[in-house]
Amino acid sequence: MGKIGQFVQMDAQIIPILRTVAELGATAGDRLFCPALGGHPEDRAEYLALLPVQDSNGRLLDALAGMPDGHMDGVCAGVFAVDPFRPAGPFLATLRRAGVRAVANFPTTAVFDGETGETLRAVGLGPEREAAFLEQAARAGFAVTGFAADREVGRRLRAAGAARIVVHPGAATGDAARDAEAAAQAAAEVAALRRDGPGPVFVHLATGFAAHRAVLESEADGLVLLPA
Amino acid sequence: MSRDRRHLLENLRRACSGRHTLLVGAAIGTGMAARAAARGGADFLLALAAGRLRTMGTSSIATMLALKDTNAFVADFACSEIVGATDTPVFFGAGAWGIAPADLAPFMERLRDRGFAGVVNFPTVAHVDGRFREALEGCGLGFAGEARMLAAARAAGLATVGYFRRKAEALMLADxxxxxxxFNIGWNAGGALGVPSRESVLQAGNRARGVIKAIRTAHPGALCVIEGGPITTPQDMHEACREARADGYIGGSTIDRLPSESSIEEMTSAFKLVSSLQRRIDRLERRLDRDGRAAGLIGRTEAMVEARTRLEHLAADGGPVWVAGPEGSGRSLVASLLHARGPRRQRQPVTVDARRLEADWLFGAEPGEAGGRRRQGWVEVANGTTLIVTHAEHLAADVQAELAAFVDNGVFRRRGGHDSLRSSAKMVLVGTAALGDAARDGALIPELAHRLAHRDIQLVPLRERLDDIPLLVERFAAALRPGAGPVRLTPAAFRRLITYDWPGNLRELRAVVEQALHGAGDVIDAGALPPLDGARPSPARSGPDDGRxxxxxxxxxxxxxxRRHRFRRGETARFLGLSRKTLYNRMRLHGLLD
Incomplete structure (x- = not known):
């Protein structure tokens, strides 16, 4: 995900199945590999990637295990960065052996809001843990992309070594007005983070926000798109 | 307890029908916790992913995250560890997100076939709030799916427990x-991984009361229990249930994590402390050993520690001391140490045996009317040093009376003499009986016993300080093999030594060690020990008080x-009451002729 210039808007694609550039043809661009989204209906794949129907990181490792050398070149691996059973050091070493050179905290607990989000933060399974994982990844030489729900977390991720920030607008309620408000808020977070600079700030076109794409991308260097 | 749904529910109703009885369900994740909860009287068990995750060191809320396929995870540990481990009915914690509607029926049948008594919707979307919850409800991942799952469980003949947090959820469960x-009050508070609660136990109970009342209005007699939140103790549970009018309580963290955390912490701390204290004890014992070796008295037993303390105290002054103990218990050693650690240690002590002491030999004698020679007594000879009288109970009563007067003021008279003489001899009287016993038995006259009061050292037989045997063996071996490495006993050898009565006490032990060391290395095994049959092994080397x-x-x-007579033999012989020839022979014997 290193081809994005400061003034050129370019999108990144989340992919649940990794295909070669040749297979992808002309669409080859930045790709975020997240097998946890695979096998689920489109409208809920992002949510199920977060929920206890699978071992998200286990699926990533399984997918990486059978890949030939060079398959992950230019591809960022989506890591569930709050996994208490995979200590960051050994996990990152495993990813490196599998050819991974770039990581992002995706799926992200940023989707959990309200009391649940607060509780996750309180027990150390929230954004701070994700930031700590990314910080360790950056120190280990990985290119790091950080997903954040707001500017505060975005700044923390930048400080942790994230070269690129992706603002996540959260979950869509289905209520047009409230989702528009969330999109506008996300755009404001993007703008604030871009003002802070340096580094590009993307926005995630999350499930249910297609109708608000224009607002979301208005301030961003690019969009992160869910699998089509 | 029955796994048949109808029968199970009847049992549960009966269990909470008493005026002061509550249902208690234990939400656990290991076989150990299941068995313990069952032994504690849990009415039912819930095999939950959260219970397992807690034992893996993370918070219960991790059960909401994509760390495991929760249904496969629970099936794995619950089938192998929990179902069948006890007679207590087990509810399977199932996540509706991971079961396609078409798979619900076969899934429930499998659970029933594997011996589960029921199903509980856990993890549950009830724990999700905010916009994410709305999103989940909007895309078919909401609470209705859980209600459908529980309905499928019921249809399969399984009992059902429905977790909920909101009244709307309760109504769906009712349907x-x-x-x-x-009624889930919230994630559990307390402990290292707990979630701080924002409300008190009574507030939580009050909140539950409103919901439970609504349920019972629609379904009179519905079994309602509460779970989570600020409840961390049985007393909290009692208060919350009373306030909520609940039929019982489901404990998760409160039943496994909180007690485990605290008991493991306390027990580890206790082990750590004991270890630390033991090191301190070992240090003190080593110091004691060092002190003991320095004092010459080996042993850690209370009697030896006491004897050592008294020895240090009584050696420091010129007063008399009564040393008592059985043959071979180290009395002569103590007497020698009283001298060696006292102010008169520059001169050799004088030792006499009261059994062979004639009446006028202790204080000397002046020539009588019938003539005779002036005899210098032992008290006079020992002026400036220590006079050790062994077998002191054999001293005649009149000699004891004179001795009592002497130890009082250091003045004595020779028999037949009129002059008061002084001697600074420190009197060490060695006997067999304890001071009190010797006085009671009449072996010591009261005057002397009074003057020896609180100035006695009592040595115990070896059979009363068997714990000291390894130390004594090490000490004897070191003395017998100077420069060799330390010797230790094998457990078998130690067992043999401590089962023997040791009539000859230390002297006998020393002889046994000497024999055992023949051909032995640094370890003495039972086979190297001579027969211990009560017959004393003949000491190969004389004890410290044998004649020398x-x-x-x-x-x-x-x-x-x-010296007193400038080595003039005639005057000396007369003074000592010996013939010249006897004096000459004794001088030759002691190498004093050169």
Whole structure:
């Protein structure tokens, strides 16, 4: 995900199945590999990637295990960065052996809001843990992309070594007005983070926000798109 | 307890029908916790992913995250560890997100076939709030799916527990024909991984009361229990249930994590502390050993520690001391140490045996009317040093009376003499009986016993300080093999030594060690020990008080007489009450002729 210039808007694609550039043809661009989204209906794949129907990181490792050398070149691996059973050091070493050179905290607990989000933060399974994982990844030489729900977390991720920030607008309620408000808020977070600079700030076109794409991308260097 | 749904529910209703009885369900994740909860009287068990995750060191809320396929995870540990481990019915914690509607029926049948008594919707979307919850509800991942799952469980003949947090959820459960309503107050507070609660136990109970009342209005007699939040103790549970009018309680963290955390912490701390204290004890014992070796008395037993303390105290002054103990218990050693650690240690002590002491030999004698010679007594000879009287109970009563007067003021008279003489001899009287016993038995006259009061050292037989045997063996071996490495006993050898009565006490032990060391290395095994049948092994080397001390004393006595008379043998012989020939022979024996 290193081809994005400061003034050129370019999108990144989340992919649940990794295909070669040749297979992808002309669409080859930045790709975020997240097998946890695979096998689920489109409208809920992002949510199920977060929920206890699978071992998200286990699926990533399984997918990486059978890949030939060079398959992950230019591809960022989506890591569930709050996994208490995979200590960051050994996990990152495993990813490196599998050819991974770039990581992002995706799926992200940023989707959990309200009391649940607060509780996750309180027990150390929230954004701070994700930031700590990314910080360790950056120190280990990985290119790091950080997903954040707001500017505060975005700044923390930048400080942790994230070269690129992706603002996540959260979950869509289905209520047009409230989702528009969330999109506008996300755009404001993007703008604030871009003002802070340096580094590009993307926005995630999350499930249910297609109708608000224009607002979301208005301030961003690019969009992160869910699998089509 | 029955796994048949109808029968199970009847049992549960009966269990909470008493005025002061509550249902208690234990939400656990290991076989150990299941068995313990069952032994504690849990009415039912819930095999939950959260219970397992807690034992893996993370918070219960991790059960909401994509760390495991929760249904496969629970099936794995619950089938192998929990179902069948006890007679207590087990509810399977199922996540509706991971079961396609078409798979619900076969899934429930599998659970029933594997011996589960029921199903509980856990993890549950009830724990999700905010916009994410709305999103989940909007895309078919909401609470209705859980209600459908529980309905499928009921249809399969399984009992059902429905977790809920909101009244709307409770109503959905009611529509599904749920058996037990579980009002979740929130994630559990308390402990290292708990979530701080924002409300008190009574507030939580009050909140639950409103919901439970609504359920019972619609479904009179519904079984309603509560779970989570600020409840961390049985008393909290009691108060919350009373406030909520609940039929019971489901404990998760409160039943496994909180007690485990605290008991493991306390127990580890206790082990750590004991270890630390033991190191301190070991240090003190080593110091004690060092002190003991320095004092010459080996042993950690209370009796030896006491004897050592008294020895240090009584050696420091010139007063008399009574040393008591059985043969071979180290009395002569103590007497020698009283001298060696006292202010008169520059001169050799004088030792006499009261059994062979004539009446006028202790204080000397002046020539009588019938003539005779002036005799210098042992008290006089021992002026400036220590006079050790062994077998002191054999002293005649009149001699004891004179001795009592002497130890009082250091003044004595020779028999038949009128002059008051002084001697600074420190009197060490060695006997067998304890001071009190010797006084009671009449072996010591009261005057002397009074003057010896609180100035006695009592040595115990070896059979009363068997714990000291390894130390004594090490000490004897070191003395017998100077420069060799330390010797230790094998457990078998130690067992043999401590089962023996040791009539000959230390002297006998020393002889046994000497024999055992023949051909032995640094370890003495039971096979190296000589027979211990009560017959004393003949000491290969004389004990410290066998004749040598007496010879030394005689030599000192002769020398003192000779010095007083400028080595004129005639005057010395007369003074000592010996013939010239006897004096000459004794001088030759002691090498004093050169």
């Amino acid at each position: 599904a024909g749920i058996d037990i309503y579980c 001390a007496e010879r030394e004393a005689e030599r000192e006595w002769l020398l003192d007489g000779l």
